[in-house]
Amino acid sequence: SVLRVAIMGLGSYGTRVADAMQSCKRAKLAGVISGTPSKIKNWQKKYNIPEKNCYNYENYDRIKDNPDIDAVYVITPNALHHEAVLRVAAAGKHVICEKPMALNAKEGEEMVAACKKADVKLLVGYRMHFEPNTLELIRMRNEGDFGKIMFFQGLSGFRIGDPNQWRLDKALAGGGSLMDIGIYAINGARYMVGEEPVWVTAQETKTNPVKFKEGVDETIQFQLGFPGGAVASCLSTYNMNYLDRFFLNGEKGFGELQPATGYGPIKGRTHQGPLTEPHVVHQTVQMDEMAGIILDGKKAVVPVDGQEAVKDLKIIDAIYNVCRTGEKQKLEL
Numbered sequence: 001s002v003l004r005v006a007i008m009g010l011g012s013y014g015t016r017v018a019d020a021m022q023s024c025k026r027a028k029l030a031g032v033i034s035g036t037p038s039k040i041k042n043w044q045k046k047y048n049i050p051e052k053n054c055y056n057y058e059n060y061d062r063i064k065d066n067p068d069i070d071a072v073y074v075i076t077p078n079a080l081h082h083e084a085v086l087r088v089a090a091a092g093k094h095v096i097c098e099k100p101m102a103l104n105a106k107e108g109e110e111m112v113a114a115c116k117k118a119d120v121k122l123l124v125g126y127r128m129h130f131e132p133n134t135l136e137l138i139r140m141r142n143e144g145d146f147g148k149i150m151f152f153q154g155l156s157g158f159r160i161g162d163p164n165q166w167r168l169d170k171a172l173a174g175g176g177s178l179m180d181i182g183i184y185a186i187n188g189a190r191y192m193v194g195e196e197p198v199w200v201t202a203q204e205t206k207t208n209p210v211k212f213k214e215g216v217d218e219t220i221q222f223q224l225g226f227p228g229g230a231v232a233s234c235l236s237t238y239n240m241n242y243l244d245r246f247f248l249n250g251e252k253g254f255g256e257l258q259p260a261t262g263y264g265p266i267k268g269r270t271h272q273g274p275l276t277e278p279h280v281v282h283q284t285v286q287m288d289e290m291a292g293i294i295l296d297g298k299k300a301v302v303p304v305d306g307q308e309a310v311k312d313l314k315i316i317d318a319i320y321n322v323c324r325t326g327e328k329q330k331l332e333l
């Protein structure tokens, strides 16, 4: 069987997902939810979507009565994820939600609870969890090729343009670079080290307070400590281009990915040589794998469920907190 998906939010990433889904074997773009009638028209033509599967933000609760849609993929600005996931769950449909799943851990936990109550799955668009070179590096770590893991470095950033976009609006973005791109280093630290962090420290720097207003972080450095003794040193920024590098070192050797999280190809090497897995379109593989998770109860090597996202949100909450206090904070994930 095939997972029939409606996309909510027909913006730049929604379009990328829709295009990638055209090559899926197990997932199909079946519907849309949008506030812009002209976009709906264009998508209907481009992707052959019937009128009865088109909704707007006022009436999409009615998706409850549509037997031709199994799941909704929420691809709107961050602040809108929480309400959307609650409404989709109440309509009895599975939900896939973009990262960051919510603005904070409290919202995230409410989303997890709502989906549990409605007996629908909640998955988050962590596309790197299905990327072949990333998975190969994780396999090598699990085999002990790097020895005991001692260090991770996660560098995630790009130089953001238009100062008027929602990503620089605290109300819609929930923060700045950390919510948008730094989350890759947070999430990456967890799947690369293979443990959950137990403490965090962080420092914020801002060179342009006009562009990056109160509550919108430009650059944050943070450190995570892991139970096995490993430490992670990470940087999240909106003011450097092509910053996308993961580096893992253990007692016996290293593994690195650069670029580590871009749309691809992901490249990397270890002390044993280059990583050579073929490039795949991340969103195509992600949607096929998510269909397997939702329809067949398949398990991802690195989980992509709502609870996994809440862990990242707890770390984000703590990073913002310690940027203010300057203290070291314990984490309980």
Ligand code: NAD
Pocket: 009, 010, 011, 012, 013, 014, 035, 075, 076, 077, 078, 080, 098, 099, 100, 125, 126, 127, 166, 172, 180
């Ligand atoms: P975008 O601005 O290109 O698209 C957002 C869409 O939401 C637009 O079509 C806009 O019209 C719509 N929208 C609905 N209500 C809105 C409102 N009140 N204000 C503003 N826009 C509204 O943004 P995007 O780059 O597509 O990002 C959307 C989400 O996808 C974000 O949560 C982002 O973090 C995530 N994303 C994930 C990846 C990834 O690789 N996983 C990549 C890019 C974006």
